[in-house]
Amino acid sequence: MASVAVVTDSTADIPLGTRTELGISMVPLKVLFGSESYLDNITLQPAEFYERLPKFGGLPTTSQPSPADYLEVFERLLAEGKSIVSIHLSGAMSGTYQSATIARSMLDDDADVTVIDSKSASFGYGQLVVTAAEMARDGASKEAIVAEVRRLRDELKLYFVVGTLEYLQKGGRIGKASAVLGSLLNIKPILSIDKEGVVYPFDKARGQKRAFARIVEVLASDVGGRPVNLTVATTPGHTEGAAELTDMLKRALDVREFKETDIGPVIGAHAGPGTIGLFVFPLRSD
Structure with a gap:
């Protein structure tokens, strides 16, 4: 033991x-839909959360x-x-x-x-x-x-692409005018997390394909040809583009281990449905 x-x-x-x-x-x-409280990934599973999210009308809170x-x-x-x-x-x-x-x-x-x-x-x-x-x-x-x-x-390299700007706007990370204009122009923000653990806008692209191409370009440069462990995280029921991006990454990187997982209710409450998370760990060279 x-x-x-x-x-x-x-x-x-x-x-x-x-x-x-x-x-x-x-x-x-905890995830709260109004006065109803749930335990993340225990009494509220990802699939149930994303099914309920558009019906709620507001923004679930977390604690x-x-x-x-x-x-x-x-x-x-x-x-x-x-x-x-x-x-x-x-x-x-x-x-x-x-x-x-x-x-x-x-x-x-x-x-x-x-x-x-x-x-x-x-x-x-x-x-x-x-x-x-x-x-x-x-x-x-x-x-x-x-x-x-x-x-x-x-060593971690990670990037997120959000499916909609609505939740970033509701959560106060971007202004309403920016969200409306971004949606009209099909802007896809690429988010990352800095060394202090703070989410920041790494880049943005017009359309999902360009966002994907930019992420692949950056990751290929980040890892410098080293073998990697790759995980792709998606929101259940809203996985459009994930398979395409996974294929692009597998062709561009030396992927030795690949995993898939769901983005859970708490992260989803802030990022929204359609978010794709990419987590790349360069492996030891020894």
Whole structure:
């Protein structure tokens, strides 16, 4: 049995089967449709969320787990004799990481819990969590796991293309006039996340095909011919163009491992349906 336990939150967008197989403990955020509250990826699954989204009319809200939610998980795992590595959504985007940090501070000073700010979102840190859990399963030390997570965090290349500007506008990331004009001109923003974990507009293109071509061009330059691990994340029911982009990336990059996953309700509430996320991890050359 692994001596290191891995904890994360639901915005890592790790499929249930993977979490179960690797023994990953997941603390959910909440999604609220008005007064109705759901646990992300537990009582509200991605497919159900995106089916309900256009019918709601407004913008669902989200809320982070409390420190008590994390404390309960930490105490249970420590009682089982585990060391804990807890990896979370960028602290620049949410108080989720802070909640986990506060929970750590409520434990004894010698409690073996390390909380890591992924400075990323969705499977951009889901892969960090999966790698940590695989290493724990294989008997790696906590120190080796933490070092590899931090290496991967620094190596990650990720880009998002949104299907509609509506949710960026509703969430206050772009103005209404920009959203209307962008929609009329079929502008596709390309978003990324900087080293501090902040979402920023990397570029924009007229139309999806040009946006895809730009992403492929940038990624090919970013990884410099190194073999990569590629994950493509989509919103269920709104996957137009994902297969085309995947094919373009596989032809342009040396893809050694490929995964697909769903963008969950919390990330989807801010990015909207039709969003495609690309997560590229250059592999070690040794």
